[in-house]
Amino acid sequence: MQNTNMFDNITTAAVITSVIDIIIVWYVFYLLFTVMRGTKAIQLIKGIFLILVGRAVSNFFDLTTTTELFDTVLEWGFLAIIVIFQPELRRALEQLGRGSLFKGAPAGAGTDYDQMREAIIKSVRYMAKRRIGALIVFEKGTGLKEYTETGITIDANITAELLINIFIPNTPLHDGAMIISGDKINSAASYLPLSDSSKIAKSLGTRHRAAVGISEVTDAFTVIVSEETGSISVTYGGKLDKELTLEELDELLKKHWSVLPGVKEGGGMFARK
Template sequence: MFSANLENFPWLVYIGQIVDILLVTYVVYKLIMIIRGTRAVQLVKGIVAIFIVWFISNFLGLSTLEFITRQTATFGLLAIIIIFQPELRRGLEQLGRSRLFNSRSAQKDDALKPTIEALVKATVYMGKRRIGALISIERETGLNDYAETGIPLNAHVSSELLINLFIPNTPLHDGAIVLKNDKILAAGCYLPLSEDSSISKELGTRHRAALGVSEVTDALTIIVSEETGAISISKRGTLYRDLTKEQLQDLLEQNLLKPSTATDNRWQWGGKKDG
């Protein structure tokens, strides 16, 4: 009945078709943005090549080749789900982090301001003394899976506690700290290492772990190099290196606070992705 009523308003049908095309275009665009810069790009090229061969073999009557490619395409959906599992997970997490589900409050931002100050103070202190550190900050995607690999603390964030946890030759210094809001969930945690082969060879395990967790979550991870004292931050598969104190604070405020409570962006980010 609804379709019959639409026939009386042909302009509604045209509008519906336009909206349909726009939605499909948007979905395809988002999929491209999700897989851009990942190993999934090469897999997509392989899938496209299979369909091209399928079409050509069907057109030329190459029955054996057509049968092989048809069977590959038939069972390809399951293979795609298995192969693209990290990308599918990333896409679903991005959907869950959309504004529709974002309920960040001003009170939460007020609680985070002292946390950011403590993080900056501790990071700069450790950088000057070349104390290696790895601090992963939870945003929308939960980090409980990684926190469970370490020693639970549930302690209030302070610069003194952060520094003491990373002092060399102490039980918890060789691992990551996981933060949630203004609490340290756990210390001595294990983070997934990035499998990207294009990462610079000069980067060690801490940087690879920071990139690894940023590839599967939206967490911000602070790294202090034990060799050089350089401060870096990983975010969504990108590594921002050699940060100053001001740059570190700006980046934390821009990503952890609401735009209205963060400081003005005084410079454009030029971070490069090592991986």
């Protein structure tokens, strides 16, 4: 009888509200996992899970001191997370602010975009064939001003010949990253933050580690040509894709590179134009 009354008190509206509540919570966790996937923060999630399991077990067996220890770790661990994982948290908030967590990357624009993309493919083909190392960063929503300022300002149109000449070995600008903003080569010989991810193979050099590093702290899309093997790789969202064909690179450029104006210095309605 009591069970019958309990179910009678559950209305359709309450069930729908509970389902929506659960879906929202799971979607938020999914977005956080998407942002952190491929970064060192994913190890943090595993650590937190183990701590929660340990806390539950110690509480079940009434281990008072151990339970208090886990509680202290959880209480002060929040501040440690903010300090240690500031790059990942900043990237997540930036993506939330410009809405990129909920929508795909914008597309390119017109014939000029096709010509510039062809210039990128042509230069990468030339450098890969001759094993000329290259690191090309495409700015998206997150501004890269702090990194362009570490290099030499170029502010030139995108052409295959210029891209190739910049990365020719033993020239002043070949060492470092080229940063492309919109439809312009913004800078060359720029310094990027190096990733300390343990997932990066030891055989990969500084270019690949720098490319992963910039993709961990911004939404930039990066193309790498290996000096040792001539293989083509890309990074985005902390993810590294290796040994791509030119056709695959072209498809990724269409997906991740936009030359539309007005997407500068943080993106969104507060972008500086």
